[in-house]
Amino acid sequence: MKFTAITVGALAGAAAVSAESFCDKYSTALFNSTDGAQQLTLLTLVVNSALIGNYSNATSANAPVKPTGILTANGTFNGVNNINLLKYFDGSLLSTNRNGKAVSLNFLDGGGATPLKQNKAANDTKSNQHMLITHLYSYFGSLLGCSSVGKNGFPAYAGSTSQYDVHRFMNLNSAELGYFIQEVAYSAVSFGVSMEDIAPVGQALGTFFNNKCGAPLAVPSSASPAVQSVCLDPTCPVAGNSTCTASNSGTNGTDPAAAPGSSSSSGSGASGSGTTASSAGKVASGVAGALIAGAALAIATLI
Numbered sequence: 001m002k003f004t005a006i007t008v009g010a011l012a013g014a015a016a017v018s019a020e021s022f023c024d025k026y027s028t029a030l031f032n033s034t035d036g037a038q039q040l041t042l043l044t045l046v047v048n049s050a051l052i053g054n055y056s057n058a059t060s061a062n063a064p065v066k067p068t069g070i071l072t073a074n075g076t077f078n079g080v081n082n083i084n085l086l087k088y089f090d091g092s093l094l095s096t097n098r099n100g101k102a103v104s105l106n107f108l109d110g111g112g113a114t115p116l117k118q119n120k121a122a123n124d125t126k127s128n129q130h131m132l133i134t135h136l137y138s139y140f141g142s143l144l145g146c147s148s149v150g151k152n153g154f155p156a157y158a159g160s161t162s163q164y165d166v167h168r169f170m171n172l173n174s175a176e177l178g179y180f181i182q183e184v185a186y187s188a189v190s191f192g193v194s195m196e197d198i199a200p201v202g203q204a205l206g207t208f209f210n211n212k213c214g215a216p217l218a219v220p221s222s223a224s225p226a227v228q229s230v231c232l233d234p235t236c237p238v239a240g241n242s243t244c245t246a247s248n249s250g251t252n253g254t255d256p257a258a259a260p261g262s263s264s265s266s267g268s269g270a271s272g273s274g275t276t277a278s279s280a281g282k283v284a285s286g287v288a289g290a291l292i293a294g295a296a297l298a299i300a301t302l303i
Ligand code: HEM
Pocket: 085, 086, 088, 089, 096, 097, 107, 131, 132, 135, 136, 139, 158, 159, 160, 161, 163, 166, 167, 170, 172, 176, 177, 180, 181, 205, 209, 230
């Protein structure tokens, strides 16, 4: 658990050097405030843009990168094209865990992209969309060290504290995880976060979630230890210091089936699998490479 404390600390304190967290640093820079309402606005902008791509005129016009959006059906990460994460959100697959069963749930049932573009989670408070997206605001707010999560109108995280449990039927691969993390990083950068500050965040997200068979970790650090591995396809790297068992390996390679009545052909992470495995092994290139390289340095310095 010592390792966890170090990496959680690295993530929350990613603004480094000073004791100020990543979130507090940037809510001050953007809104001159660390109040809950402003920090919730910051997380709303970052999460919504990561999901649907740049939409906000709060972004900096000269940002070196901007997100294309997790919900676009055609993402690119590290040379892998046509990454489709939308199919896990739109109910087309039996990929959602409800009471240990793989079921189909539509997470875009609160108006989809339209309310997201209006800086809202959903057009209501009852939808799956509202639940998921408000949870993402609070979860990422905690991970990024927002001092006002749980205060002043920024609700504490109320979802699962095992990301393995949440994602275990999706059989996600490294390119899918890489794309998701890239979009979160690009979104932050589009709001003026520096590459230097985002690199350790990307690295820590990779360490926690972009692997399979992880040992239980407490994330956020106030939670009880639980498995956090989200990359569960057989080509995903095994988490450092861990062993694969039936209870941390997801479906161990079985892609989620199409939901009955859905036009989706399959849940095939598998179609991309071959490509993914080899490209994941390649040295990362471009901005993603810079983020990863910078992160390795930052982590090495911290340890
Ligand atoms: C850095 C990696 C990731 C993190 C930290 C993360 C985090 C989360 C969190 C906090 C939730 C809400 C859980 C709850 O409400 O109890 C969630 C749900 C979800 N995530 Fe992820 N996620 C990651 C990667 C991915 C990827 C790559 C996908 C692929 C499409 C994905 C798809 C989903 C879906 C569909 C849900 C809704 C599941 C449900 O409510 O059961 N996530 N994620």
